Amino acid sequence: MKNSKPSCVICGKQKEVTYEGNGIQYPVFSCPDHGLDTRNEWELWWDKYSTLGLKKEYWHNKKDRPSCVVSYFCNKFQEFFGFPFVMDYSNPLPYKNKEFTMARRIIVMFGDDYILIPNYIRWVFNKRVKTQKYPVNSLGFFASSKFVNEYRAARARSAKPTRSTNIPEDFLQWCKEHYPVVVEYHELESYNDLNMLVALSDSNVDGAEVAVVNEARKRGLLPESGYAQLEE
Numbered sequence: 001m002k003n004s005k006p007s008c009v010i011c012g013k014q015k016e017v018t019y020e021g022n023g024i025q026y027p028v029f030s031c032p033d034h035g036l037d038t039r040n041e042w043e044l045w046w047d048k049y050s051t052l053g054l055k056k057e058y059w060h061n062k063k064d065r066p067s068c069v070v071s072y073f074c075n076k077f078q079e080f081f082g083f084p085f086v087m088d089y090s091n092p093l094p095y096k097n098k099e100f101t102m103a104r105r106i107i108v109m110f111g112d113d114y115i116l117i118p119n120y121i122r123w124v125f126n127k128r129v130k131t132q133k134y135p136v137n138s139l140g141f142f143a144s145s146k147f148v149n150e151y152r153a154a155r156a157r158s159a160k161p162t163r164s165t166n167i168p169e170d171f172l173q174w175c176k177e178h179y180p181v182v183v184e185y186h187e188l189e190s191y192n193d194l195n196m197l198v199a200l201s202d203s204n205v206d207g208a209e210v211a212v213v214n215e216a217r218k219r220g221l222l223p224e225s226g227y228a229q230l231e232e
Contacts, residue, residue, distance in 0.1 A: 006092050017089045024050050024074040027089035045094040069103035073139045102139040109148050163192040163230045179208045195227045
């Protein structure tokens, strides 16, 4: 039966369930006749992994990744709603819990881009839960290919430079060091300014402009020929 309470291995009676933990509330099982479980796997998980997802370095460890997803979601749930996420008590083993099943599904959908999952979870909270008032009672809400595709599309759109997008700071610093006159004279800041230099370099007005444009092409800021295609 779904969400049925575990039974005591000694007497077979159904265990009582209470909840503990800050930020994430995990189930604590006890038998009316035999007391608390001597080893609570949920408590062990909570002690070691409840904040793991907030530490970026652990996301690169494949065996820790499901716990990272679950803990990150739970902590953001607390931050978003102002009360802790309550774990399902139907299984005394955390890694067989439905939240972990959903975490693995999300990990599969992101593949090699797993490091984007925290950003994705924040995006769903802010763009779908907050604005459209979707109810959230499980990590399963986030295990939606529809949301993942929407997120990827939004990310791709935001990655495209506009006319006013600032050129990368490291490239601007290179220009200041090698061709400060170009930066000062042309007020070089945005991608639109960079396209203006392309027009000048095509006319071979000055070697400095040509050098800056060539460096921009090497860095992938401009195509091999022509202008950067910019959004309005």
